[in-house]
Amino acid sequence: MTTTKIALGKNGPLVSKLGLGCMRMSPVWGGGMNDEKESVATIQAALDSGINFLNTGDFYGAGHNELLVGKAIKGRRDDAFISVKFGAIFYGGRLLGLDLRPASIKNFINYSLVRLGTDIIDLYQPCRLDGSVPDEDVIGTVADLIKEGKVRHLGVSEITAEQLRKVNSIHPVTALEIGYSLADRQIESDLLPAAKELGIGVVAFANTAEGLLTGDMKAPLPANAYHHHFPRFQGENLIKNLEKVEVLKQMAKEKGYTPAQLAIAWVNVQDDHIMPLVSMSRRSRLPENRRAMEIAFTAEELNTLHTHFAPGAIVGGTYLQR
Numbered sequence: 038m039t040t041t042k043i044a045l046g047k048n049g050p051l052v053s054k055l056g057l058g059c060m061r062m063s064p065v066w067g068g069g070m071n072d073e074k075e076s077v078a079t080i081q082a083a084l085d086s087g088i089n090f091l092n093t094g095d096f097y098g099a100g101h102n103e104l105l106v107g108k109a110i111k112g113r114r115d116d117a118f119i120s121v122k123f124g125a126i127f128y129g130g131r132l133l134g135l136d137l138r139p140a141s142i143k144n145f146i147n148y149s150l151v152r153l154g155t156d157i158i159d160l161y162q163p164c165r166l167d168g169s170v171p172d173e174d175v176i177g178t179v180a181d182l183i184k185e186g187k188v189r190h191l192g193v194s195e196i197t198a199e200q201l202r203k204v205n206s207i208h209p210v211t212a213l214e215i216g217y218s219l220a221d222r223q224i225e226s227d228l229l230p231a232a233k234e235l236g237i238g239v240v241a242f243a244n245t246a247e248g249l250l251t252g253d254m255k256a257p258l259p260a261n262a263y264h265h266h267f268p269r270f271q272g273e274n275l276i277k278n279l280e281k282v283e284v285l286k287q288m289a290k291e292k293g294y295t296p297a298q299l300a301i302a303w304v305n306v307q308d309d310h311i312m313p314l315v316s317m318s319r320r321s322r323l324p325e326n327r328r329a330m331e332i333a334f335t336a337e338e339l340n341t342l343h344t345h346f347a348p349g350a351i352v353g354g355t356y357l358q359r
Contacts, residue, residue: 038327040087043309045118046211047236050159050190052118054305055330056090056240057083058316062105063098064130071318073105080109082320084116086327092214092240092314094122094164095149103152111154120160120240121149122194122214137163137170139178146187160212162192166200173207180208192240198231205235212238214314219285219303219346220246220269220278221355226348233310242314245300247355249278252286252296269353277352284345294332298325302332303342 041054062076080091091110093102103121110117123145126133142163150156161182163175182188190211193204204210213232215224221243232239245251247264256275264270269278282296289296304313315326334342 046238049211049238052090053088054312055088056092056312056314057088058242058314059091059093059102059106060097061316062318063102076105076318077109079317079320082323089118091117092120095145096125096127100152103149107152107154114155118159121158122162122164124163135167137175139174142178157187159189160192161188162194164194166196172204176204176207198227201231210237212240214240216243217241217304218244218246219300220249220351222348239311240314241304241311244304244313245297250296250300267355269355274353298329301329305330
């Protein structure tokens, strides 16, 4: 099974069409710790299979995630393309807000480079742009880091089409990281077309919509599930949304795959410049996620999915909705 490579954005660096999200290898939303050895082995197995895009953040587990990635790439830095998000401030498992001041960004990157055990980060991006610091200052600081040789490419995350155009005019953007799935299609109206027009690669996370599209979710959810924070997973909303997923489950059964594989495959076939970013913390998940990248749909199947999961069909918001 070969791993397809794509240019990340117009004339951008070559990366795997499937990206590895490392966030869940660390406790971020107050969850437990995964087996570190297994997490490191998973990153290394991904690299061995040709998946070179590794996505992390300096606030994932208060630096724990970057340390894990650093361990995994030791002695093989050139095999990996490292994407790092910055700007979120956590304390005691709770998000306190953003710090996007230029001095803070310069501080953050020094810690990231040490934890990752490298002298350059391939893609560096603010996790959001909230207007607390002028966009020119945030992006200008990353542009300075590119000039200094500490960063190769500028990325952005979870912003609007208008912000994307503005940021790209300050400094060329290589990639946009954004939530995208059959359940979350609101970006199709303006953000995806803007990225395509500007020649910006799209790194699409939450392909299974926080587990909704895996076919494994049942109502009511366990009392300790983090999903309870989001209206989509509450009460009647969850029951209605799970009914919608039955169509995906049926199609997956007919095609001989899992609903999660179909959800990833759907994102993959939306366009050549869109990379599904899939979270894994166990090596055993690697083959099934790689197989998802080979799934093709008939025009009729795509029509069924697009009609059934029309924008707004899934009720209740998540943090992905802006």
